[in-house]
Amino acid sequence: MELFPYLSALLIEEVERRPNQVVLRTRVRAMTGCCRCGHSSARVHGRYVRRLRDVPVGGLGVVIELCVRRFRCENPACTAVTFAEQIAGLTTPHSRHTPLLRGVLTQIGLALAGRAGARLAAVGGLTVGKDTLLRLVRSLPEPEVGKVEILGVDDFAFRKGRHYGFDRHGHPPAAVPLRLP
Ligand SMILES: [Zn+2]
Structure with a gap:
């Protein structure tokens, strides 16, 4: 059984214990990324590190350091030249x-x-x-107004x-x- 099933798309490469937190250094398992136009690409344009805070473990805050790849979209009809990979169920643009x-x-x-x-x-x-x-x-x-019963x-x-x-x-x-x- 996996310890963190919601991190199954990631490879945890290193775990660092700091005084008040645990840092998981990770990257995405998949070889390709999928653009919002629906095309997938394996042409990596660049990488950067993104930090996501997660629920504490053992009273320690958890930070997921994710090495994010930026891919080139090869769909000629797509307006995006490059796109950063998102992990379904884990990341959304700009979320910390x-x-x-x-x-x-x-x-x-x-x-x-x-x-x-x-x-x-x-x-x-x-x-x-x-x-x-x-x-x-x-x-x-x-909320729908009808759901408010007692205020x-x-x-x-x-x-x-x-x-x-x-x-x-x-x-x-x-x-x-x-x-x-
Ligand atoms: Zn695209």
Whole structure:
């Protein structure tokens, strides 16, 4: 049984233990990459190292250092000259967290927004800023209005710039747009 099944597309070449974290140095097993146009390519144009934070193991933060290849797309009809490989289920463009860690941080952010959430995360070996927690919650898709059954006055709802809760200085919002059923 694999220890990290969600890393099965990667070869772990080195594991470095640092005082507060474990660094996994990895590369992708596949010989080719697939462009967004659907064509696969084996023509490597360059490489760079990308860092993804993952859920802690044994109380230590985990960083996946991924050697990412940039391939040349050989499809003449494609507008992309080169493309960086993405690993299905693990990387998305610009993301700095694995989906597993992103899910954990989003749940912490939903339960305890801001500094309280950051403090709780630190107990579990996760270092995260309050702004990152808020950004993850804000990036969630909008819930359907019909799903909101009970909305208490203490509820925080950070959604696309709307802010129903008291702010971090303890000030109430100027207007509380409560919609009663
Ligand atoms: Zn292409």
